[in-house]
Amino acid sequence: MAKKYNFFAGPAILPQEVMKKAQAELLDFNGIGLSIMEISHRSKDFEAVINGAETKIRTLLGVPENFSVMFLQGGASLQFGMIPMNLLIGKKADYVNTGAWAKKAIKEAKLFGMVNVAASSEDKNFSYIPETFNFTADAQYVHITSNETIGGVQWMNFPETNSVPLIIDMSSDIFSRKIDFKNIGMIYAGAQKNIGPAGATLVIMRNDLVEACADGLTTMLSYKTHAKEKSMYNTPPCFIIYIIKLVMEWIESHGGLAGIEKINNEKAKTLYDAIDGSNGYFKGTAALKDRSKMNVTFRLPSEELEEKFINEAKKAGFIGLKGHRSVGGCRASLYNAMSLEGVSELTQFMKKFAAENK
Numbered sequence: 001m002a003k004k005y006n007f008f009a010g011p012a013i014l015p016q017e018v019m020k021k022a023q024a025e026l027l028d029f030n031g032i033g034l035s036i037m038e039i040s041h042r043s044k045d046f047e048a049v050i051n052g053a054e055t056k057i058r059t060l061l062g063v064p065e066n067f068s069v070m071f072l073q074g075g076a077s078l079q080f081g082m083i084p085m086n087l088l089i090g091k092k093a094d095y096v097n098t099g100a101w102a103k104k105a106i107k108e109a110k111l112f113g114m115v116n117v118a119a120s121s122e123d124k125n126f127s128y129i130p131e132t133f134n135f136t137a138d139a140q141y142v143h144i145t146s147n148e149t150i151g152g153v154q155w156m157n158f159p160e161t162n163s164v165p166l167i168i169d170m171s172s173d174i175f176s177r178k179i180d181f182k183n184i185g186m187i188y189a190g191a192q193k194n195i196g197p198a199g200a201t202l203v204i205m206r207n208d209l210v211e212a213c214a215d216g217l218t219t220m221l222s223y224k225t226h227a228k229e230k231s232m233y234n235t236p237p238c239f240i241i242y243i244i245k246l247v248m249e250w251i252e253s254h255g256g257l258a259g260i261e262k263i264n265n266e267k268a269k270t271l272y273d274a275i276d277g278s279n280g281y282f283k284g285t286a287a288l289k290d291r292s293k294m295n296v297t298f299r300l301p302s303e304e305l306e307e308k309f310i311n312e313a314k315k316a317g318f319i320g321l322k323g324h325r326s327v328g329g330c331r332a333s334l335y336n337a338m339s340l341e342g343v344s345e346l347t348q349f350m351k352k353f354a355a356e357n358k
C-alpha cells in the first residue's frame, strides 16, 4: 500500500498504532475469546475499558474532581440542543458567533431561551475571533467554539466571563493543547476529530451545572441521567469508547498534552511558513493572530488551480485537502495523529506545485 497522508477534517486521521492494536485484539479481547464488540457493557472487561478511558481523560486533561465525564451519542450537534434544553429554558445565555458551528449552536439555543450574541465575526466572513464582548450579567452561561473547523480560526485564550460558566464546543481541538478549567462549566466534543471514530460525544460538565439542569426532561436527553448512571443508563458506544481509551494511551506515550501541543505547534508553523513564504501563491484565509493549529485554510490564485492542486495532491498521496463545501478553497487538518513528517512532505509538494503552475 502506498503511503497516504490523511488531511480530512472529520472523521479524521487516527494513530496507526491505535488501529494496529485494535486490529490485533479485535477477535479476542483480553484473552476471553470474544471481541470487545460482542460482550456485555455490564461485563467486568468492558467496565475496565470505560473506567480506564475516563481515568486517562481526567489525568491527561487535568479535569477537576467536581466535574462529571460522560460518553454520549448524537454527535456534538445533539449537544447544541441538549445544553439549552437542560440549562436555558426561560433564561438567558451569551453566545459568541465565530462561524458555521457556533451558528448552529445559536440556532438550537433560540428554541429554548433568550440568546444574546455577545460578539460576532460574521462581518468579515468569520475570518477572526472577536476580542470585545457584550456579555449579559445574569447569563446562565457563555458558549464559545474553541476551534472553528470550517473557517480555520481558533481561540488562543478563552474570554474572561466574570464567573459565568463557559461552555465550549471543543470538537476539533480537544486534547490538542493544555486547557485551564478555571472559568469552564462544560466542554464537549464529537469523538471523530481528535479522539476516536465517529459515534461518541465526550461531555465534561461541572457538577453544580449538572445539578442545575431542568427536571422533567425525557430521560435520555437529561445530563442528570448520564452523570448519575456514569454513561451506563443504556448501552454506551462500547467500541468507540474502547478506541478512545487506546487513543488516550497513545497521547500519554507522546508526552501527554504538553508533548502533543509542542508537536502541534511545530506542524502548524511548518505549514503556515510554507503558505506565507510562497510569495502570495498560497494565501491563508484566517487573521494571523487567530490561525487554527488544527485546520489550516488557504486559497490558491484561482478556483481552477485549487481544483488542480487538490487532484494532484491526491494522486501524490495527500488526501482530504478540499475546503468545506460551504466555503471552498483548501483546508489541511493537522489533528494529533498527523505527523510532522506528513506536514513537511505536504509543504514540499506545495512548493513544487507552485513552481510548476504559475
Ligand SMILES: *Cc1c(COP(=O)(O)O)cnc(C)c1O
Residues within 6 Å of the ligand: 010, 074, 075, 076, 077, 078, 101, 145, 147, 148, 149, 169, 170, 171, 172, 190, 191, 193
Ligand atoms: C464536527 C463539528 C461539530 C459537529 O459534530 P457532529 O459530531 O457531526 O455532530 C460541531 N462542532 C465543531 C466545532 C465541529 O468541528
